[in-house]
Amino acid sequence: MMNSDSTSAAAPDARQPAIRAVGLVKRFGAVTALDGVTFDLAPGRIYGLLGPNGSGKTTLIRLLTGMTRATAGSATVLGVRMPDRANLARIGYMTQGDGVYPSLTVAENAQFFAAAYGVEDAAQVADALRLVGLADRSKMIVGTLSGGQRRRLSLACALVHRPPVLFLDEPTVGVDPQLRVQFWGHFRTLADAGTTIVVSSHVMDEADRCDELLFVRAGRVIARGTGSGLRAEAGTGDLESAFLRFAGESEAAA
Amino acid sequence: MSARRLRAIVLRVIAEIRRDRPSLALLFIAPIVVTGLLTFILRDTTSPDVRVAIATEGTGPAAGQVVTRLASALTGAGMTVTVAASPDASRNAVRDGAATVAIVLPANLAAGRDAQIALVTKGLDPAGDGAQIQAVSSAIVGSLASSLGAVLPAVVHQTVYGTPSADPMAPFAPAIVAFFLYFFVYLLTGVSFLRERTGGTLERLMATPVTRGEIVTGYTLGFGFFAMFQVAILLVWALGTVRVPAIGPLPEFSLGLGIAVAGSPLLAFAAVLLLALGAVSLGIFLSTFARTELQVIQFIPVVLVPQFLLSGVLFSVDSLPAVLQPLVHVMPLAYAVDALREIFIRGADLSVTSLQVDLAVLAVVAVLFAAVASRTIRRDVV
Secondary structure (H helix, E strand, C coil), X not given: CCCCCCCCCCCCCCXXXXXXXXXXXXXXXXXXXXXXXXXXXXXXXXXXXXXXXXXXHHHHHHHHCCCCCCCEEEEEEXXXXXXCCHHHHHEEEECCCCCCCCCCEHHHHHHHHHHHCCCCCHHHHHHHHHHCCCHHHXXXXXXXXXXXXXXXXXXXXXXXXXXXXXXEECCCCCCCHHHHHHHHHHXXXXXXXXXXXXXXXXXXXXHHHCCEEEEEECCEEEEEECHHHHHHXXXXXXXXXXXXXXXXXXXXXX | CCHHHHHHHHXXXXXXXXXXXXXXXXXXXXXXXXXXXXXXXXXXXXXXXXXXXXXXXXXXHHHHHHHHHHHHHHHHCCCEEEECXXXXXXXXXXXXXXXXEEEXXXXXXXXXXXXXXXXXXXXXXXXXXXXXXXXXXXXXXXXXXXXXXCCCCCCCCCCCCCCXXXXXXXXXXXXXXXXXXXXXHHHXXXXXXXXXXXXXXXXXXXXXXXXXXXXXXXXXXXXXHHHHHHHHHHHHHHHCCEEECCECCECCEEECCCXXXXXXXXXXXXXXXXXXXXXXXXXXXXXXXXXXXXXXXXXXXXXXXXXXXXXXXCCCHHHCCCCCHHHHCCCHHHHHHHHHHHHHHHCXXXXXHHXXXXXXXXXXXXXXXXXXXXXXXXXXXX
């Protein structure tokens, strides 16, 4: 339902990867934030980028959304090489910060980002607010909302244009457990409707809600698989131990 | 550039300022208060209270006679005069505050050009001292001339443009209007664009198909909208005057500064608006180098105060040291001040070349700064 609209041009082809990274490298001066990342992500699935703070998750998302240019390698979203301004109309990006205007109302924020994405149908704004449960607060000034409500608005602003690809950078930070469950419910609804979702997190207990996980450490993807698959491969009972096992292996290899 | 996206940005900027009551007050009330205060001070400066202590280094009846004549002349000019017993006593009178100026006549007053009359002031307040010295010296010259049997002719001031105004605010008003607009528009744009950067909304905006040009143009139009009102209100306040008749215990008073303007107020409006558009881009540009709102304010001494000093707001551009003269030509404010003085005092219209140059420079600066500002909004930068 969320991606079956006319603005999101070509529907993602199920045989083509929705997102492709080939040898992505990003250096900031002497610091290498991303050190050769290559993967294909299939449409309509939820991918979890898991790793500690500073491991390169945000840099990876910013490269895939075209917010910054790669030092080497290429990022392709829905078949279009990033950065590409027009392609941004098919990508949703929920930043780590809320990134909403505190002096505007809930509806004004959603309408503004809808207009920025070129959405002309007012019903889409209402739909997005309804999805995150803010429809009855649309006239409230954002500065007066609770942190959780602001987070929900931030999500609504990222999907107001019904993008086939959605990047969520630590969407559940500072969100209470009840809202967290709701968020994951939304993500699953969107994925079932065909949206490709990339969620970054450093909270391992959220990871099992993803279809597939990518462990990120020191700018590299050190393992990839389903939660149960990774646990089995590492021979551990929980993802944290699995992560540490893979991290140790990659360090030994390097 | 998409008209729809541009419209969304303009409306958003306007909605944000409209909800920000303190900023609105800053935009509209502060310039009125400050210009009103300045006008009040400049127009109502009462002639200085001059208390003179006269002493002479000379001895004998002749010296005493000069002192007496001078004392009566100064008293006639409305000054309080005391005759001190000695030069030291007169200096002490200034030191104690009993007198504001001591006049010490030399023993050789009759020697003509070698004679020096000393005027002694405290020296703590140069501007105040200057007014005192001026008042006393003209009285001394008049008194000495008449004692020599001469009558001094009157000196009158005439101007090429307009008539020499008795209103001390007239030459200041154009400069002050321009400066305040520049100042407040820069401050508001700088702070609100910084919020856009630090609040993460710029990052988010750059993740949409919105272009940098649309952002800068949207900001310019949005703030330009408020600047338009600000200029209109400030001009009506500065140029107009409304007499409010006495009601009950309230005495009659007038609203507005009633400053004379020889040229078209609409042309003045256009000139200031061009300056304001440049101030928007300046605010966006400088917000790149700031991390906090305080830092936007810290740019004021670096960017705005030199413009204030070098643009003829207080000090005439011609009287600036030669080394600083070239700098005047790179100050946008200088062109606006010049344009407004041309319009206010000279009554210049668009056929006057110097006004054409001023307006052209302001327009080029606005466009150039907008281009530079949009370069500072990189997709790379949070």
